[in-house]
Amino acid sequence: MRAFIVVSHTAPLEGGFSLSDLPGGAGRLDILCRCTTEAFLLSHGIRKDVRLYLAIRDRLVVELEGRRLRHLNPDERSTAALLRRALTRAQGLSPGESAESTPGIRVRWEGLRELLVRISGEGFQPLVLDEEGQFVRKAPLPAWPAFVLSDHKDFTPAERESLVLYPKISLGPLSLHGHQCITLVHNELDLREAKWVGSP
Amino acid sequence: MRAFIVVSHTAPLEGGFSLSDLPGGAGRLDILCRCTTEAFLLSHGIRKDVRLYLAIRDRLVVELEGRRLRHLNPDERSTAALLRRALTRAQGLSPGESAESTPGIRVRWEGLRELLVRISGEGFQPLVLDEEGQFVRKAPLPAWPAFVLSDHKDFTPAERESLVLYPKISLGPLSLHGHQCITLVHNELDLREAKWVGSP
Numbered sequence: 001m002r003a004f005i006v007v008s009h010t011a012p013l014e015g016g017f018s019l020s021d022l023p024g025g026a027g028r029l030d031i032l033c034r035c036t037t038e039a040f041l042l043s044h045g046i047r048k049d050v051r052l053y054l055a056i057r058d059r060l061v062v063e064l065e066g067r068r069l070r071h072l073n074p075d076e077r078s079t080a081a082l083l084r085r086a087l088t089r090a091q092g093l094s095p096g097e098s099a100e101s102t103p104g105i106r107v108r109w110e111g112l113r114e115l116l117v118r119i120s121g122e123g124f125q126p127l128v129l130d131e132e133g134q135f136v137r138k139a140p141l142p143a144w145p146a147f148v149l150s151d152h153k154d155f156t157p158a159e160r161e162s163l164v165l166y167p168k169i170s171l172g173p174l175s176l177h178g179h180q181c182i183t184l185v186h187n188e189l190d191l192r193e194a195k196w197v198g199s200p
Numbered sequence: 201m202r203a204f205i206v207v208s209h210t211a212p213l214e215g216g217f218s219l220s221d222l223p224g225g226a227g228r229l230d231i232l233c234r235c236t237t238e239a240f241l242l243s244h245g246i247r248k249d250v251r252l253y254l255a256i257r258d259r260l261v262v263e264l265e266g267r268r269l270r271h272l273n274p275d276e277r278s279t280a281a282l283l284r285r286a287l288t289r290a291q292g293l294s295p296g297e298s299a300e301s302t303p304g305i306r307v308r309w310e311g312l313r314e315l316l317v318r319i320s321g322e323g324f325q326p327l328v329l330d331e332e333g334q335f336v337r338k339a340p341l342p343a344w345p346a347f348v349l350s351d352h353k354d355f356t357p358a359e360r361e362s363l364v365l366y367p368k369i370s371l372g373p374l375s376l377h378g379h380q381c382i383t384l385v386h387n388e389l390d391l392r393e394a395k396w397v398g399s400p
Contacts, residue, residue: 020220023275030275037234043352043375074377075223075230076276135398152243172387173394175243177274183383187372194373198335 002189003051003124003146004182006035007112009153011056015088019080026080031151032062033079034179038186040066041074047186053115053146054083058159061110062086069104113162119146126166129181133168136188141169147185149178202389203251203324203346204382206235207312209353211256215288219280226280231351232262233279234379238386240266241274247386253315253346254283258359261310262286269304313362319346326366329381333368336388341369347385349378 010027022030032054039052050066062083071082082102089101090109098108110118116126124146133139148163155163171184190196210227222230232254239252250266262283271282282302289301290309298308310318316326324346333339348363355363371384390396 020277022277023273034274038380041377043377073223074234077220077222135396138398170398172390173396174390177241177243180238180383183380184387187384190372190374196335196373198338198370 001049001051001124001144002047002186003053003119003144004035004039004185005053005055005112005115005119005126005146005148006032006178007148007150007155007159008032008054008056009151009156011054011151012087013057013060014091015084015086017084019077019084022076022080028152029080029083030076031178032083033076034177035182036064036072036079036083037074037076038179038182040064040069040072046072051119051146053119055110055112055115058111059109060087060090061108061115062090063098063106063108065104065106067104071102112159116148116162126163128163128166128168129171129178129185130168131170131175133170136169136171136185139167139169141189141192145189147182149181151178201249201251201324201344202247202386203253203319203344204235204239204385205253205255205312205315205319205326205346205348206232206378207348207350207355207359208232208254208256209351209356211254211351212287213257213260214291215284215286217284219277219284222276222280228352229280229283230276231378232283233276234377235382236264236272236279236283237274237276238379238382240264240269240272246272251319251346253319255310255312255315258311259309260287260290261308261315263298263306263308265304265306267304271302312359316348316362326363328363328366328368329371329378329385330368331370331375333370336369336371336385339367339369341389341392345389347382349381351378 017026048066052064054062086101090107124144125142126146129149217226248266252264254262286301290307300306324344325342326346329349
């Protein structure tokens with residue numbers, strides 16, 4: 001099992017926005033859409049053994065589970081519509097409650113630190129994607145890694161404090177978009193799982 | 201210099217479509233948008249030394265040049281608007297003519313085979329992304345590679361014939377979307393150019 005935690009500082013906490021202005025009125029929801037695409041979509045199907053946690057403003061978590069996920073298409077706009085349903089579904093939930101908005105997408109009011117504790121309890125081992133980290137191709141990786149990455153803004157000091165104990169992993173010499181990092185991590189894990197050395 | 205040639209079998213040859221239905225009415229233009237994003241965008245800026253050729257229906261080529269490219273944002277919809285301007289600009293051009301629709305985006309009526317001849321004359325060496333190819337991490341790569349990939353459909357027999365002489369490169373054990381392949385190729389080239397072995 002693999003997980004990704006995308007920390008969003010600007011995405012909305014409710015669903016009242018237009019699908020035609022994701023980078024503006026929807027608080028860069030386009031970033032979370034691309035991360036969702038990269039976390040789950042293969043050329044012919046969905047990665048089943050993946051979980052994606054969109055941790056929005058340290059208050060709300062949208063959790064996507066590959067095994068149960070339905071209706072996910074590659075284009076940004078349709079993914080935004082799914083996330084909008086989740087954000088709408090979150091309204092009225094009490095702390096501790098969670099609800100499924102569409103198959104495989106669940107929301108709950110939860111901060112980053114609580115999320116890290118919860119998934120660690122399920123067996124995930126968090127790692128932080130960081131340009132100063134150990135190069136992924138040489139790094140030992142756990143069986144159930146949970147890669148934490150930020151949106152277009154840096155982690156806040158409070159977030160850094162929540163993450164300080166976890167190993168840091170880097171992907172290369174250039175600073176990339178979060179969704180690109182997800183693609184690269186998946187490829188590294190795919191190669192390791194298949195013990196890939198090239199074409200047979 | 202690096203180039204990517206994305207062969208599209210379904211994208212429109214003119215600009216009369218809605219930006220709100222890219223996967224449907226716009227003939228999977230969303231695929232070309234994502235390829236454009238991955239070809240050029242870094243976290244903080246544009247890759248200057250990249251060219252992207254969108255070879256549509258073996259008739260029209262939209263050519264994007266990193267060094268001159270302007271107005272490219274990460275979201276699909278705004279990229280689609282740029283490509284729509286290019287497709288609109290193509291109308292009325294004679295064979296052999298080309299025109300710039302916005303800075304760094306140029307269109308011309310040209311088939312895949314003519315495109316391959318033209319860029320080979322400029323110094324590019326085409327390689328084909330193919331699951332049966334040599335694993336990219338072990339493959340020798342030219343200084344000016346031009347990676348050819350297809351959209352959601354396989355290459356046609358005629359396209360395969362145009363590509364038969366070029367080396368084939370694979371990226372891993374799973375079948376990925378074209379835009380994901382571009383991200384992986386860039387990373388491999390970034391690592392080689394920087395002689396990257398991990399954090400300093």
